[in-house]
Structure formats: structure tokens, C-alpha cells
Amino acid sequence: MRNGSWPDALGAALARIKRRGYGHFAKGTMMALKKLVAGNWKMNGLSSDLAEIKAIADAARDFPAVDVALCVPSILIERAARAVPNFAIGGQDVHFADKGAHTGCVSAQMLQDAGAVLTIVGHSERRDAQRESNDEVRAKAQAALSCGLEVILCVGESLEQRESGDAVKVVERQLDESLPKGDCSHLAIAYEPIWAIGTGKVPTVGDIGEMHVALRQRLIARCGEPGSGVRILYGGSVKGSNAAEIFAVADVDGALVGGASLKAADFIPIVAAAAEAA
Ligand code: PEP
Numbered sequence: 001m002r003n004g005s006w007p008d009a010l011g012a013a014l015a016r017i018k019r020r021g022y023g024h025f026a027k028g029t030m031m032a033l034k035k036l037v038a039g040n041w042k043m044n045g046l047s048s049d050l051a052e053i054k055a056i057a058d059a060a061r062d063f064p065a066v067d068v069a070l071c072v073p074s075i076l077i078e079r080a081a082r083a084v085p086n087f088a089i090g091g092q093d094v095h096f097a098d099k100g101a102h103t104g105c106v107s108a109q110m111l112q113d114a115g116a117v118l119t120i121v122g123h124s125e126r127r128d129a130q131r132e133s134n135d136e137v138r139a140k141a142q143a144a145l146s147c148g149l150e151v152i153l154c155v156g157e158s159l160e161q162r163e164s165g166d167a168v169k170v171v172e173r174q175l176d177e178s179l180p181k182g183d184c185s186h187l188a189i190a191y192e193p194i195w196a197i198g199t200g201k202v203p204t205v206g207d208i209g210e211m212h213v214a215l216r217q218r219l220i221a222r223c224g225e226p227g228s229g230v231r232i233l234y235g236g237s238v239k240g241s242n243a244a245e246i247f248a249v250a251d252v253d254g255a256l257v258g259g260a261s262l263k264a265a266d267f268i269p270i271v272a273a274a275a276e277a278a
Helices: 007-020 047-060 074-083 108-116 124-129 134-146 159-163 166-178 205-223 225-229 245-247 264-277
Strands: 035-041 066-071 088-093 116-123 152-155 189-190 232-237 252-258
Touching: 035 116, 035 189, 035 232, 035 264, 047 074, 047 264, 066 116, 066 264, 074 088, 074 108, 088 152, 108 116, 108 134, 116 134, 134 152, 134 166, 152 166, 159 166, 166 205, 205 225, 205 232, 205 245, 205 252, 245 252, 245 264, 252 264
Parallel strands: 035 066, 035 252, 066 088, 088 116, 116 152, 152 189, 189 232, 232 252
Antiparallel strands: none
């Protein structure tokens, strides 16, 4: 622990993160939004990886034009948040209930209590393996937002849906049904085609652009003008070598990064590309 009690240290860290611009999701309508590059560590990371988290946080400080976050396994959140108090640490999922008989689950308040400032919800690996429905994802997003966490809500189509020409329709529907009601200023959307996650395959920039524009229109239809300030991230095999091309696409306001977020050497070039595109 650095100075003062743990809650004091956390409060100070949150204040610093807010001052730095993290969480200012609602920006001017036609202006480019501040890019957000978030890493999803999935089920990777032990105490011995805290040094890598620190390396990422230290290097990210060189790119103040970009918001950078790491979503780590819930059991690592508290140690990571203590190790890098000025840096946004998040969870990868949250339960929709406040508390109760939900063995093995983690509530929004627990994430926050551990030091998280954001969480992912609706990742396709959970929608698939845990059979999470759009209703459940919406309830999770709602619970996290109500608790004061920033939320990255994931949507994306399967290869079959892409190949049958239904991708935009499917993803728009997913968004409509997963989007929490009310204020969207602490929300980001991650468009992650399922077939691009961890495969090295990436949609064409034309397909990414088409989807992001469609999502932007749905966000504005649902949230009104504040929908133009919701960041829409692309996720799926983003690397240092393809990030610049992806960030150049209209309405791509950052990236959700899996495999390439585990090492500073792979992740920071993506952050640098986002800074370059800012
Ligand atoms: C992800 O799982 O959110 C993801 C985008 O993974 P990857 O970057 O490894 O494709």
C-alpha cells in the first residue's frame, strides 16, 4: 500500500484516472472520440505477471491521448490495482445480482471493491460457453453501470452469419437487446466478430466500417445524441501490425485486444497506433 488506507488510495486513483480523461465517453458529436484500447487477459495471469501489468501501465503513460485499460481475471484485480494505482484495471464479467446465492460469481460491487473501474460484459466466449442471453447481458451491464463501473459491452456475429450476409442484422439486434436503458455515457461497445477472435483472421476494413456505422446509427436511435459519444471498439486479432489500418476506419474508437494484450511488447504498439490515429 502506498499512502493512507486502501479506500483512500483507491479514491485517489479513481480521481486521477477521471482527471486524465478516462470515462469521459460523451464527447462532441462530429469530433473524433478519444480512443480506448482495452486488453482482455481472459483466463491468463498469475502473481508473476504483475510485473507485465506494471510494464504495460508504465509504457501507456507515454500515450495520454489514448485511454488504456486491462481487464484481468477477477482474482488478480486487487493486486493489479494496487500495483498500478493510476491505471484502469477492469473485470471480464459481472453478475447481474447485487449479492446472494450465486456460487462462484462476482458482483459489480465486489469488482469495484477490489479496485476495478470497468468491466467487460457479453463477451462471445461467455455468450457461448455460459449460454448468456442478450437479456442477461443487459442486466449485467445495468448492474455494473448502477454501481459506477464503466462497461464494455460486446457484440459480434458468427462465421455462418457473416457468410450468409446477416452479420449487420444479427449484430444490430444483439445491440438492441443487450443495451441497458438510460444514460449511455459510461458505456463502450466492442464489435467482435466471433470468427476473428484468436484466429488471426480480420474482417476487411470495409466490413468493419459498415458494422461500426450501423452500430453508431443504432446507438443514436436508442440513446439520442449521446449515442454519438459512445465509443465503438473493434476486437478480433488486433495486433501492432494491423492496428493502424483498423483505427483509420470511421467510427472505430479503439480496440478490445485479447492475445496481444498479454505482453507490453505486443500491446503497446497497438496503443501507439491509437495515439497516432488520434
Ligand atoms: C477478445 O477475446 O476479446 C479478443 C479480441 O481476442 P484476440 O485479440 O486474441 O482475437
